[in-house]
Amino acid sequence: xxxxxxxxxxxxxxxxxxxxANLMCPGCSHNIIVREVLNATDDPVIVATAxxxxxxxxxxxxxxxxxxxWIHIGFENAAVAAATVSAAYEVxxxxxxxxxxxxxxxxxxxxxxxxAFAGDGGTYDIGFQSLSGAFERGHNFMYxxxxxxxxxxxxxxRSSSTxxxxxxxxxxxxxxxxxEKMMKKSMVEIMADHGAxxxxxxxxxxxxxxxKKVQKGFEVYGPVYxxxxxxxxxxxxxxxEDTIEVSDLGVESCVWPLYExxxxxxxxxxxxxxxxxxxYRPKNKIPVEEYLAAQPRxxxxxxxxxxxIIDLWxxxxxxxxxxxxxxxxxxx
Amino acid sequence: MAKKYExxxxxxxxxxxxxxxxxxxxxxxxxxxYPITPSTPIVQNYSKFLADGYVDGEFIxxxxxxxxxSGCVAASAAGVRAATATSSQGFALMAEVxxxxxxxxxxxxxxxxxxxxxxxxxxxxDHSDMYLGRDAGWINLCSYNPQEAYDLTxxxxxxxxxxxxxxxxxxxxxxxxxxxxxxxxxxxxDEEAHEFVGEYKPVNTMLDVANPVTHGVQxxxxxxxxxxxxxxxxxxxxxxxxxxxxNEFKERTGRTYDLVYxxxxxxxxxxxxxxxxxxxxxxxxxxxxREKGVxxxxxxxxxxxxxxxxxxxxxxxxxxxxAAMDRSAPGGTFGALFNExxxxxxxxxxxxxxxxxxxxxxxxxxxxxxxxxxxxxxDKCAKAGEAVVPMQQFLGLRGPKLSFx
Numbered sequence: 001x002x003x004x005x006x007x008x009x010x011x012x013x014x015x016x017x018x019x020x021a022n023l024m025c026p027g028c029s030h031n032i033i034v035r036e037v038l039n040a041t042d043d044p045v046i047v048a049t050a051x052x053x054x055x056x057x058x059x060x061x062x063x064x065x066x067x068x069x070w071i072h073i074g075f076e077n078a079a080v081a082a083a084t085v086s087a088a089y090e091v092x093x094x095x096x097x098x099x100x101x102x103x104x105x106x107x108x109x110x111x112x113x114x115x116a117f118a119g120d121g122g123t124y125d126i127g128f129q130s131l132s133g134a135f136e137r138g139h140n141f142m143y144x145x146x147x148x149x150x151x152x153x154x155x156x157x158r159s160s161s162t163x164x165x166x167x168x169x170x171x172x173x174x175x176x177x178x179x180e181k182m183m184k185k186s187m188v189e190i191m192a193d194h195g196a197x198x199x200x201x202x203x204x205x206x207x208x209x210x211x212k213k214v215q216k217g218f219e220v221y222g223p224v225y226x227x228x229x230x231x232x233x234x235x236x237x238x239x240x241e242d243t244i245e246v247s248d249l250g251v252e253s254c255v256w257p258l259y260e261x262x263x264x265x266x267x268x269x270x271x272x273x274x275x276x277x278x279x280y281r282p283k284n285k286i287p288v289e290e291y292l293a294a295q296p297r298x299x300x301x302x303x304x305x306x307x308x309i310i311d312l313w314x315x316x317x318x319x320x321x322x323x324x325x326x327x328x329x330x331x332x
Numbered sequence: 333m334a335k336k337y338e339x340x341x342x343x344x345x346x347x348x349x350x351x352x353x354x355x356x357x358x359x360x361x362x363x364x365x366y367p368i369t370p371s372t373p374i375v376q377n378y379s380k381f382l383a384d385g386y387v388d389g390e391f392i393x394x395x396x397x398x399x400x401x402s403g404c405v406a407a408s409a410a411g412v413r414a415a416t417a418t419s420s421q422g423f424a425l426m427a428e429v430x431x432x433x434x435x436x437x438x439x440x441x442x443x444x445x446x447x448x449x450x451x452x453x454x455x456x457x458d459h460s461d462m463y464l465g466r467d468a469g470w471i472n473l474c475s476y477n478p479q480e481a482y483d484l485t486x487x488x489x490x491x492x493x494x495x496x497x498x499x500x501x502x503x504x505x506x507x508x509x510x511x512x513x514x515x516x517x518x519x520x521x522d523e524e525a526h527e528f529v530g531e532y533k534p535v536n537t538m539l540d541v542a543n544p545v546t547h548g549v550q551x552x553x554x555x556x557x558x559x560x561x562x563x564x565x566x567x568x569x570x571x572x573x574x575x576x577x578x579n580e581f582k583e584r585t586g587r588t589y590d591l592v593y594x595x596x597x598x599x600x601x602x603x604x605x606x607x608x609x610x611x612x613x614x615x616x617x618x619x620x621x622r623e624k625g626v627x628x629x630x631x632x633x634x635x636x637x638x639x640x641x642x643x644x645x646x647x648x649x650x651x652x653x654x655a656a657m658d659r660s661a662p663g664g665t666f667g668a669l670f671n672e673x674x675x676x677x678x679x680x681x682x683x684x685x686x687x688x689x690x691x692x693x694x695x696x697x698x699x700x701x702x703x704x705x706x707x708x709x710x711d712k713c714a715k716a717g718e719a720v721v722p723m724q725q726f727l728g729l730r731g732p733k734l735s736f737x
Contacts, residue, residue, distance in 0.1 A: 019720030042540035050404065061549040061559075069538035071409050072548035073432050077402035080394060084364060088410035089539055091361045092391045099411070101542030112541055130402065208703035 001108065002215050003042045004284065008207065015039040019065035023057035029230035029247065030054050030146050032204040037115060037144055037226075040214040044105065044112040046085055050122030053153045054146060057195040070245035075122050079131040082116035083223075089114070090140070113218050119230075120161035121151045124185050135194040135223040138269060142217050142224040145187065148232035156235045160185045161166035164316075165309040166297050168235070168252040171299040175247025178309050183316060188277035192224035192261040195271055198222075200260035200279075203229040205247035209279050210257055216260070229256045249291040252282045253323040255313075259328075285321075288314045334359065334388040336522050337381070345517045347510035350478040351443045351503070352377035354463075354485035357525035361389040361412035361532075364403030367397055368422035371445035371506040373465030375417060386532035386705065389413075397422035401429035401442075406436035410546040411537025413489065415423050415440060419507060420447035424460040427468070432468030433500045435563065438547055439492030440500040442470070443485060444606065447507040448694040456695020457507030459607060459659040461581035463668050464634070469563055471501040471715045472569055472637035474607050479517045481505040483587060486520070487577050489529045494573045497566060498535075504636070508695065509609040520585065528584060568638050576633075589721075591640040593632045596622070603648060605673055606657035607633060610691070610698055614657075626711050639672050645680035648673070652714035653685040655706045657727075659692045666724060685713045691727035702728050 005011050017038050020031050030053060038045055046069045055072045058065035073081050092098045101297060102112070118127055123145040131143060150168055151157040158171040163184045167173035171180040192199040197220040202210040210228070217224035231238065231246045238246050250256035258280040264273040264282045288312055292298040301309050337356065345353065352374045355363060365375040381387045389412075394400050400416045407414040418426060423444060433440050449460040466472065473488060475481040481503065490502040505511055509528070520528065536545040546642065549618055562619075573592065595615050604614040604672040611632040618628035631647045633640065648654055656674075658667025668687035677683060689706055692698045709721045722735030 046369055046410075059546055059549040061551045061555050064546040064549065066546060067544055069540075070546045071406060071538060072550075073405050074403050074428060074671050077399060077429070080364075080397060080399040080402045081406035084362065084392065084406040085410045087390050087392055087403075088362055088407045088412045090538060092412060095361070095388060099537060099540035099542070102539055105541055112539075129395060130399050133399055136395075137392070207531045 001043070002219065003040060005211060010259050011039055011211070016066060017045065017067045022065040024053060025217065025233050025240070027233040027243040028053070029148070029204050029232070029243055033144070033146055033210070033230060034117065034230045036204060036207055037209050037214050038068070040211045041065055041113055041218055043110050046112050046114045048072070048078045048081035048085065048116045050116070050118035050127055051075035051153070052119040052122055054117055056153060060266040077130050078116040078118040078122060078127060079134040079143055082114050082141040083134035083137065084134045086114045086141045088140045103186045114139065116141060116143045118143070118145060119152065120145060120147045120149055121159045121281065121308055123147070123161045124187055128285070132194065135191060135196055135225070136224050140223070142214070142226060144226045146228055146230040148230040148235065149184070150232060150235045152232050152235050161187070163300050165306070166314065167300060168297070178301060178306045188225070188227050188261065192263065192274070194223070195263055195264055195265070196223045196225055197263050198260065201227045201256070201258060203247050203251050203256055203258060205244045205251055206258060206280055213260055213279070222244070222265070235297065238294060242294065246294050249286065249294055253288050253289055253291045253317065254282060255291050255317050257321060257324055259324055274332055276324065278328050288317050335385045337386045339519045339521060340516065342516050342731060344514045344520055345375075345478050345482070346512050346514045347475070347478040347481040347505040348373035348445065348512070349377055350482035350517050351485050351505070353519060353664050354482050355415050356381045356387055356442075357520070357522055358486060358489045358529045359387070359389065359526060360409035360415045360417070362403065362414045363416060364392040364394050364400045364414070365388065365416045366394055366400045366418070366422060368397065368419045370447060370457070370511045371417045371419040371443065373511070374443060374445070375534065378661040386717065393557050397425040398429060401426040401433065403436055404440045404673065405429060405433050405436060408433070408440050409436065409538050411534035411539050413532040415442070417443040417445065419445045420461050422448055424449060424464060427464060429470035429729040430465055430470060434546065435559070437496060437498040437612055438500055439489070441485065441488045441492060441499065442502045443481070444502050444504045445507050445511045446504055455665055456599055457509055458693050458695065460661065462504050463500065463660045466637055466668065469499065469567060470501055470637060471497070471567065471574070471633065473501060473503045473534070474633055474636055475505045475510065476611050476632070478513070478515050481510060482517055483581065483589070484583070486525055486582055487530055487589075491570070491574055493532060494577070494707050495535070497570045499567060500572065504608070506609040507647060517519065524584070528581070549652060570638060571640065574635060589634055591633070591635045592650070593634050593642040594647050595630040597629035597647055599627055600650070601652050602707055603629045603631050603647070603651045603654045604703060604706060605631045605654055605656060605669060607636065607669070608659060610657060610659070613698060613700050613705050614684070617700045617707060620700070620704060621707045626707055628707050643675040643680060644673060644676040645682060647681055648684060649680070652686050653687065653710040654709055655687045655689050655712060657689050657691055661693060662724070684718050687719065687721065688724040688726045690724065696728055698728065
């Protein structure tokens with residue numbers, strides 16, 4: 001059942017299943033996103049986590065930050081872990097062998113929500129095979145990518161989510177380099193094209209939008225992909241207190257557009273309608289430059305010899321925004 | 333409820349079919365698998381059982397062996413009985429997750445149809461994959477024919493799930509020689525098999541919403557050592573449970589299983605020590621050598637991990653020379669069996685001559701004549717009281733003879 005949420009204060013106090021006072025960096029978006037996701041429902045949640053900051057900072061034996069069932073196997077298998085827990089749940093439900101408390105919950109018409117959390121490395125790169133497989137097979141779970149556009153846990157190496165021009169430890173800006181050379185992968189569309197019933201991009205700065213999408217995702221049957229912008233104080237190099245502001249600059253500049261893709265499917269999984277909705281439209285779309293200027297990882301782009309990368313950014317963001325609007329208008 | 337599968341007293345099954353029936357009778361809840369030669373028919377047979385209503389769990393045809401084992405780990409942590417099958421490259425792709433399974437103390441059963449590791453690519457049987465996974469913290473059981481593959485797979489669930497053990501179990505069988513050769517197998521009827529294996533009683537199940545659990549934590553230097561030591565301790569002490577379950581199985585079926593499996597060793601001067609289907613050929617070779625007056629015997633292992641050092645030392649305590657037959661490329665040292673047999677003998681103050689034969693790689697046929705040749709080498713050494721042949725030799729290799737030490 002969908003949890004009713006009145007205001008941010010009440011919302012933030014309603015969760016006691018993830019301890020925010022953990023080993024994560026001050027200002028880390030991961031904490032905010034995880035709390036927002038777990039807070040979106042009152043139903044029990046079961047979590048699988050890929051290797052990454054979230055995992056190493058929240059489950060260091062003999063302590064754990066999780067008051068929900070939680071598993072970590074490896075870097076590349078959060079999706080298959082969540083998918084198989086979901087399959088195990090369904091097998092036991094069918095066999096009538098669920099643990100008593102779980103059985104009682106099912107009789108009350110509630111279902112546990114099974115969620116995988118992984119970073120962009122574990123999603124866009126090393127975990128992509130397992131993610132793609134789990135989505136193709138149609139398991140009933142939600143996959144949340146905490147996208148900080150870098151391998152933050154291993155010291156800030158580039159991933160295939162790292163945007164062009166970012167300086168990382170393996171794509172450093174230098175006297176002859178402006179940093180990362182490749183554009184970011186379009187993960188949201190890639191996952192929607194797997195035929196998932198619900199796919200969305202969110203930012204913790206627009207918390208109501210995020211929670212609403214997570215709730216929508218929890219209500220559908222099948223694999224759900226949520227791409228969550230996760231500003232990283234360590235690698236984006238902004239001040240901890242600026243996390244939400246930096247995130248918001250991404251949204252207001254349309255670098256991080258908020259939208260969802262809904263694939264309406266029949267009982268055989270045949271998709272009869274695909275709809276893209278932009279869920280937040282900035283009143284005054286700000287220049288990309290403002291977003292870049294707020295993050296020292298892009299500082300070198302403001303040198304005269306690299307200004308053309310900022311122009312490239314603006315061009316790419318405008319083109320993408322145009323694409324999303326056209327798709328929305330066309331209803332596809 | 334799954335349909336009962338009517339079985340004859342004697343079925344003609346190959347090793348793959350035998351393993352598939354054992355998984356079916358254990359009523360595994362989740363089989364997550366990715367097909368690979370020569371173990372493919374296990375998951376094919378299992379799929380057919382499912383399609384015909386003989387299984388009421390779920391078969392998840394995942395996109396890789398890495399995901400197959402990851403799926404088994406998650407399913408097992410969720411609190412259900414999980415199993416899979418693999419070979420060779422697929423086993424190698426699982427390697428990372430094999431350690432996760434044992435470190436998380438999850439009683440998954442993995443049927444390994446042994447096959448060579450590339451390169452060069454080769455689909456046939458040897459023990460490269462078994463050796464690759466030997467230190468992954470799993471119990472490793474070795475079967476030599478379809479009957480044993482069936483019996484040991486049933487026993488594997490009971491062993492791994494025992495609360496004193498709580499470890500994953502691999503059941504090995506030789507690629508093609510065992511997996512694809514039909515033989516008479518005496519199965520248990522479904523009820524009897526399931527009664528023997530028993531209901532899975534999981535601990536710390538993720539599906540219990542009233543009692544959330546954390547699986548797969550990180551440990552730092554202050555705890556990692558204790559975790560691994562405890563895991564090793566329980567693996568080393570699993571002999572007791574393994575023997576207990578071998579006995580229970582014997583009471584039910586009359587079929588005897590021991591940690592170490594000997595043939596004509598009471599008065600043997602020389603012995604071949606091998607794993608897998610070669611053991612049967614070695615027995616025939618031993619008989620032929622005995623006709624010539626050589627007191628030959630055969631020793632093989634039923635349990636490769638934990639390694640039964642004491643029983644191995646006892647089995648070899650009176651021999652003058654033993655050949656450790658390693659069916660895997662040695663990779664810059666003596667073969668694994670050679671090293672372990674030598675260690676076992678040293679630890680028990682015995683010093684027979686130990687020779688190392690590398691044989692049968694990539695499915696190369698190993699004939700009874702070749703094994704007779706091994707006994708002849710052993711006999712020469714035994715009579716001379718020292719290694720008068722090279723300590724490491726390649727058996728049946730074309731071209732110039734290769735030997736070391």
